[in-house]
Amino acid sequence: MQNDDTGAGDGTARASGRTNNPLILKLESLAPLSDDDRAVLERISANPQHVERGTDLIREGDKPDGVYLILDGIACRYKLRANGARQIMAYLVPGDYCDLDVAMLKAMDHAIGTLSACQVVRIDLDTIQDLLRGHPNITHALRLATLVDEATLREWVVNLGRRSGEERIAHLMCELLLRLRAVGRTAGDGYALPITQEDLADTTGLTSVHVNRMLRGLRERGLIERSERQLQILDLPRLEALAEFKPNYLHLVGRDAA
Secondary structure (H helix, E strand, O other): OOOOOOOOOOOHHHHOOOOOOHHHHHHHOOOOOOHHHHHHHHHHOOOOEEEOOOOEEEOOOOOOOOEEEEEEOOEEEEEEOOOOOEEEEEEEOOOOEEOOOHHHOOOOOOEEEEOOOEEEEEEOHHHHHHHHHHOHHHHHHHHHHHHHHHHHHHHHHHHHHHOOHHHHHHHHHHHHHHHHHOOOOOEOOEEEOOOOHHHHHHHHOOOHHHHHHHHHHHHHOOOEEEOOOEEEEOOHHHHHHHHOOOHHHHOOOHHHHO
C-alpha cells in the first residue's frame, strides 16, 4: 500500500500491537471487537486496488454493486450541477466505506470519487450480508459508524450555513485531525492532506481565490503550515477556538477523543 497520501502515523495504529488496518482501527474507536472480528475484517479488506486521483468509484444514477472501502488516500461523496459545479458532501478517509445499505438502492443519488490516489477494496453485497448476520460486534460498530456519518453531515450543514469561510476551513482541519488520528494516520498534530484548493472550495462552498486567502490568513496567524500534500496544525487550541470545534459528534472513545 502506498503511504504518500496518508502521512507517517503517530503510533496509534501500532499501540494495540495487533494491526495497522484502518477499518479495524476505525471500528474499534467506536466499539470493542473480538479477535475473530478483527480476523474477518482483515480478510475482507485484503488485496486493495490502486486507483488514481479523479476516478469515479461509482457515478450518480449507477446501480450499486458493492461497498467501497478506502484503505489509503482520500475520496469524497459529491454531486454535480448541470453547469458542472461540484459540491463535496463528505470526505472518505482510510477506514471509511460507502453505502453499506446499497442493496436497498436502485440507483445512486450521488457520486463517489477519489480526491487523491487511493487504495480501494470493493466488497460484494453477499459478503456484507454474511458479515452483518454472523458478527454482532461488527454490526454494532458499523451501525455506530453510520450514525457518526449522519452526525458529521449535520455538522457540515452548520459549517456551510452558519460559519464564516475561515471558520469552515478551520473546522474541517480539526475534524480531519481526529478522524485520521483514530486510524493512525497523523504525526503529532499534522497529517497528509493531498487535496487541492479547488477541492477545498467545493467542500466549503467558497471560491478557490477565497480559499487561498483564508489559508494565507491562517498561516499568518501562526495556526497552520500547509505544503502541497501536508498540513501541520501549529496551535490546535486556537484553531479549535476559532472554529468553535466540539468533537462530540464524532463519538470517539479513549485516546482518539482527546
